[in-house]
Amino acid sequence: MADVDRFTRDTAVEAVGPGRYRGRIDPGWSVVDGAAPNGGYVMALAARAMRAELPHPDPVTLTAHFLAPPEPGPVDIEVEVVRTSRRHSTVAARLLQEGREQTRLLGAFGDLATAQGPDRVDLLTPRLPPIEDCLDVTTAAVARARAGELPSFPIQERFDHRQPVELASWAVGRPTGRGEMGGYLRFADASADDAMDTLGLLVVADCFAPAVFNTEPGLTSWVPTIELTVQVRARPCPGYLAAWFTTRAITRGYLEEDGQVWDAGGNLVALSRQLALAPRS
Amino acid sequence: MADVDRFTRDTAVEAVGPGRYRGRIDPGWSVVDGAAPNGGYVMALAARAMRAELPHPDPVTLTAHFLAPPEPGPVDIEVEVVRTSRRHSTVAARLLQEGREQTRLLGAFGDLATAQGPDRVDLLTPRLPPIEDCLDVTTAAVARARAGELPSFPIQERFDHRQPVELASWAVGRPTGRGEMGGYLRFADASADDAMDTLGLLVVADCFAPAVFNTEPGLTSWVPTIELTVQVRARPCPGYLAAWFTTRAITRGYLEEDGQVWDAGGNLVALSRQLALAPRS
Secondary structure (H helix, E strand, C coil), X not given: CCCCCHHHHHCCCEEEECCEEEEEECHHHECCCXXXXXXXXXXXXXXXXXXXXXXXXXXXXXXXXXXXXXXXXXXXXXXXXXXXXXXXXXXXXXXXXXXXXXXXXXXXXXXXXXXXXXXEEXXXXXXXXXXXXXXXXXXXXXXXXXXXXXXXXXXXXXXXXXXXXXXXXXXXXCCCCCCEEEEEEEECCCCCCCCCCCCHHHHHCCCCCCHHXXXXXXXXXXXXXXXXXXXXXXXXXXXXXXXXXXXXXXXXXXXXXXXXXXXXXXXXXXXXXXXXXXXXX | XXXXXXXXXXXXXXXXXXXXXXXXXXHXXXXXXXXXXXXXXXXXXXXXXXXXXXXXXXXXXXEEEECCCCCCEEEEEEEEEEEECCCCEEEEEEEEECCEEEEEEEEEEECCCCCCXXXXXXXXXXCCCCHHHCEEHHHHHHXXXXXXXXXXXXXXXXXXXXXXXXXXXXXXXXCCCCCEEEEEEEECCCCCCCCCCCCHHHHHCCCXXXXXXXXXXCCCCCCCEEEEEEEECCCCCCCCEEEEEECCEEECCEEEEEEEEECCCCCEEEEEEEEEECCCC
16 A cells, blocks of 8 residues: 555545634545445545544444435535543534535444454355456446446545445346345455455445345435434455445435445444435336 | 323423423423433423424434433423524524533434335334233332332333233342333223324433343343434324334443334334443343
8 A cells, every 4th residue: 555545545534623624525436427426435534524623533323314425526514423431432523615514424433443342143144156256346336437338436436346246237227136245355455464444434434336226127326315323343354345235215216325344353443324315117 | 192291291382582481391201200200301390392393203213312310300301493494493492400411412303294216114013912911010019109019100100011021020139131122002091092292202312221131130220321322213003102112232341232112003113222331240
């Protein structure tokens, strides 16, 4: 990894006043070239400003409401520390562009390096084939974009992303028929020794294609997120993360997407849930 | 039901200024007599003030962070409408007592009577025995409290609550060994024709004994909620609701509790997830 990795650089914030920060939306985290930045990336940028105000570095639960997609360029983040106790800080934030609020956040931060308490995980790690049997979706997407077959997906290039062929085949008209998505990933510029920061998990929780794309053919239109909540449970160890997402209840156009993220050591590192609007077929 | 049912009465708010409301925490929604009010009840009271500011009546996703438990008595609610669009309103609120903030909320409200869009529910309704084979846990708890065998559980008396014997047996030292809880319920003063308002679902999402109590014997101490998010999906039809809660990942003392609530017509009406601190055995 370079001295400063791409994620850290593109989520950097500078204090400009009491509780006030300035950052920059980089176009390299857009879902499609020229389109809105990934919601998890926007959340991570705001979370870095929130963290800067607190004694607790890890977002144990963070909720973002997406009001309007920011454009690439400068953003202001206003942070309000609601309450700090020994174990947790509760904190709210607003992300604005030219005075217009784009994202509102509310979360609790803690310190997962020192947290202690009961452990019992009854969830199973995702049923994924070995990584060497997965499709390198990043390389495939870059090749198709260069050949002019597909638009460029900037956020795809931020990750080294491997998916079971079955789960990626919605893109060629063969969804699995179930609301599911998953695979392995790490930042594209991560070396084998690099461990992802807990803010990176906020992007991971939102950077796969929507699980609803696997429910039926032809669902590939935008799935706007209303609200995303991520529970971060542990700091990941180095290596690929394994993630699994499901959508099980689409009602009147609303859907949830639930995610689990595990590290290479088999530790659950994040749970996520979002409320989004269903695509129309 | 009386002209004003107990839930509506105990969550009533009065406008006292721009975005400012006054309500009252009633002691009848405490988990144990004299102890803190149920978090879902506090959330519903605040949500009623939030709704009063909006053209949209239903909390399609509402997050509450519990900072400190309120005491019975007056509360102030300050509501900030962040953004209103045709389909949704985004709204934040603070619930305070004597100027001290107890709860911070952030949510999106919509109108579930007019919402339209794709429907596909792959979740199954909870695997509960017929209601007539369930234990009437309200009557049982009231009888044991009157006999002096148990403390009084005021919130229990607000519901007509039926549980499978197996799921309720943690209370007599026989947990199921799995992080699960569930049963049927309706408000105690509801008639067969009464349908629960969507604000009532916020209480339902938090009013069962914690699912973690069924993981192992002896876990009956307080499980403080850090954050609770409820997605309301539909307005329930009249009749008993069926609810199912699971806790599958306890890590370093943090646990999630995921809930599903279904109405008597087999419609999914709410999904919930909370982050809480695990009890110590």
